[in-house]
Amino acid sequence: MKKRLALIVMITGSCFIKAQIGINMSAPEAILHVDGQKNTAPAVPSSYYDDVVVTSSGNMGVGTKTPKTRLDLRSEEHLNALGLGGTSQTASAAKAGAMRYNSGTQDLSYSNGTAWVPLAHKAPNDFVDAENASVQSFTSGTQAAVTNWTKKTDVNGSFNSGTGTFVASKTGIYIVAFTFSLASGTIANDSRYETLIQTNSASSATNKVFKCVGSYPGTNTLSNRVAGNCSGIFNLNQGDQITVSLNQALGTAKTLDTDASLTSLSIFGL
Structure with missing residues (x-):
C-alpha cells in the first residue's frame, strides 16, 4: 500500500498543472490577474x-x-505616463537599451552599451512677463527688492510673484529688463536713485549686480514723477536666482505708481 501511495505522489508531482491566479477577483482572465479596486x-x-x-x-x-x-x-483612462528616474550607473553597467532621466539638463538619454546618449529634445525657454500695481513703499536711502508682482506670462513657473524671485530652470543666457515709476511727489535737491538687477547662486563666481543710476542735481522745487529702467544680460546656471531692487535717495519715502503698466519686469532665456 505504501509503495502505491509513493508511486501516486511521484506521478502527480511530475505533472504540469495549468492554473490562473486572481487577486481581488474570482474569475481571472490571465495567468496572473490583479484587480486593484x-x-x-x-x-x-x-x-x-x-x-x-x-x-x-x-x-x-x-x-x-x-x-x-x-x-x-x-x-x-489614458493615465499612461511612464516614470523614469536618474541613475548613478554607467552606461556599460546598465547595458544597451536602458534609459534614464537627467534632472540637470532635463532630458532623457539611453545607453548604447558604452555611453549615455541624450535624446534629441528642446525644453521650453524661460520667459517671464510681469507688472506691478502693489503701491509698494520704498524708504529713502534704503535698498529693497520689488515684490508682489502680477504675472502675465510665466512659461516654466520659474517666477515667485510674491517675493519677486526668479529661478533659472536651466543653464543659459538670460536677458532681463526692469522698468519702474514712482507716484508724483517732491524730490530733494541733489538726489538720485538706483535700479538694480542681481543674481544669487551657490557659486559666488556667477553672482553679479547691474546698476542703473538716475540723478536730479541742483535745486528741485517741483513735484515730479520719478521713473527709470535697467536691463542686463546674464550667464546663469540652473537654479541661479534673479531679483530686482530699487534704492531711492529722493529725500522722502516713495511708492510705486498705481498704473501697473509703468512698473514691469521681463526675463527671457535664450
Whole structure:
C-alpha cells in the first residue's frame, strides 16, 4: 500500500498543472490577474484601468487585459505616463537599451552599451512677463527688492510673484529688463536713485549686480514723477536666482505708481 501511495505522489508531482491566479477577483482572465479596486466587469474594457495582468506569453499589462508588448501601459483612462528616474550607473553597467532621466539638463538619454546618449529634445525657454500695481513703499536711502508682482506670462513657473524671485530652470543666457515709476511727489535737491538687477547662486563666481543710476542735481522745487529702467544680460546656471531692487535717495519715502503698466519686469532665456 505504501509503495502505491509513493508511486501516486511521484506521478502527480511530475505533472504540469495549468492554473490562473486572481487577486481581488474570482474569475481571472490571465495567468496572473490583479484587480486593484475590485471593480472589474467582464467584457467592459473601461473597467480594467486599475488591473495588472501577466499573460501566458509573458506579456504584462497595466490598465489593459490584452497587452501587445512585453510591458503595455495603454489603459482606457489614458493615465499612461511612464516614470523614469536618474541613475548613478554607467552606461556599460546598465547595458544597451536602458534609459534614464537627467534632472540637470532635463532630458532623457539611453545607453548604447558604452555611453549615455541624450535624446534629441528642446525644453521650453524661460520667459517671464510681469507688472506691478502693489503701491509698494520704498524708504529713502534704503535698498529693497520689488515684490508682489502680477504675472502675465510665466512659461516654466520659474517666477515667485510674491517675493519677486526668479529661478533659472536651466543653464543659459538670460536677458532681463526692469522698468519702474514712482507716484508724483517732491524730490530733494541733489538726489538720485538706483535700479538694480542681481543674481544669487551657490557659486559666488556667477553672482553679479547691474546698476542703473538716475540723478536730479541742483535745486528741485517741483513735484515730479520719478521713473527709470535697467536691463542686463546674464550667464546663469540652473537654479541661479534673479531679483530686482530699487534704492531711492529722493529725500522722502516713495511708492510705486498705481498704473501697473509703468512698473514691469521681463526675463527671457535664450
